[in-house]
Amino acid sequence: MLRKFRALFFLVPATVAFAQQPSPAPEKPKPPPVAEQKITVSSVHVDGPYIALTFDDGPSEKLTPRLLDLLAQHHIHATFFVIGENVAQHPEILQRAAREGHEIGNHSWSHPNLAKISDDAVRSQIKRTEEAITGAIGSRPVLLRPPYGSLTTRQKHFIHDDLGYEIILWDVDPLDWKEPGPNIVSSRILKETRPGSIVLSHDIHAQTIQAMPATLTELEAKGFKFVTVSELLKLRTPVPPPTPKPVNAPTATPSPVVAASPNG
Ligand code: CO
Numbered sequence: 001m002l003r004k005f006r007a008l009f010f011l012v013p014a015t016v017a018f019a020q021q022p023s024p025a026p027e028k029p030k031p032p033p034v035a036e037q038k039i040t041v042s043s044v045h046v047d048g049p050y051i052a053l054t055f056d057d058g059p060s061e062k063l064t065p066r067l068l069d070l071l072a073q074h075h076i077h078a079t080f081f082v083i084g085e086n087v088a089q090h091p092e093i094l095q096r097a098a099r100e101g102h103e104i105g106n107h108s109w110s111h112p113n114l115a116k117i118s119d120d121a122v123r124s125q126i127k128r129t130e131e132a133i134t135g136a137i138g139s140r141p142v143l144l145r146p147p148y149g150s151l152t153t154r155q156k157h158f159i160h161d162d163l164g165y166e167i168i169l170w171d172v173d174p175l176d177w178k179e180p181g182p183n184i185v186s187s188r189i190l191k192e193t194r195p196g197s198i199v200l201s202h203d204i205h206a207q208t209i210q211a212m213p214a215t216l217t218e219l220e221a222k223g224f225k226f227v228t229v230s231e232l233l234k235l236r237t238p239v240p241p242p243t244p245k246p247v248n249a250p251t252a253t254p255s256p257v258v259a260a261s262p263n264g
Contacts, residue, residue, distance in 0.1 A: 144163075
């Protein structure tokens with residue numbers, strides 16, 4: 001009797017503790033709501049070997065013209081996400097980039113973490129830069145890349161819905177700002193880039209510019225075609241539904257793919 005009582009005594013606190021625990025968290029984080037997924041773009045689905053190279057944080061007085069020379073040699077159009085302060089210093093570099101067919105996007109006035117400043121300050125960062133770009137090249141930017149890729153969900157909505165920007169992130173990041181050496185920058189880009197990729201790098205680091213001749217040549221050799229981000233968005237095709245894999249399909253069934261592909 002005493003034994004039974006003791007057992008019960010020890011059980012009770014454990015049961016109470018268990019009952020007080022919150023319901024267990026789901027094993028996988030929930031994907032963001034559909035509206036939020038659509039509002040930023042990191043890469044797109046395309047039917048073709050199209051990619052967009054993007055260069056952030058310029059224009060740089062010394063490096064951006066060197067990059068423009070190289071891109072012109074390769075007949076490649078890229079997208080430059082520029083900082084307003086730098087545009088104000090070198091509008092002529094932006095004019096050249098636009099004249100040579102590159103796209104210009106907004107990357108804020110002074111590169112703050114937009115998620116950590118007020119809505120008014122965010123609007124000011126974006127609008128001031130928009131005016132500087134428009135003043136230099138005569139057309140307003142329609143793409144925005146937030147510094148550090150950092151925006152709150154609410155900011156994403158007002159930048160998209162009220163200020164009229166597509167918010168562009170990236171899926172290929174060589175971490176070139178850490179200056180790992182041109183070979184590493186190049187090999188990271190070559191390893192990660194696939195059709196529909198948006199490649200991030202920075203035209204304010206000498207190593208990035210040094211990495212580009214080999215990177216461009218190798219990407220060309222792989223068959224990639226270079227377009228601006230706005231062109232890439234226009235080339236976007238719907239993601240096909242996942243092809244169902246037959247479970248326990250009889251092994252004797254001939255594969256229609258093999259049968260229909262005499263050319264391999
Ligand atoms: Co940046």
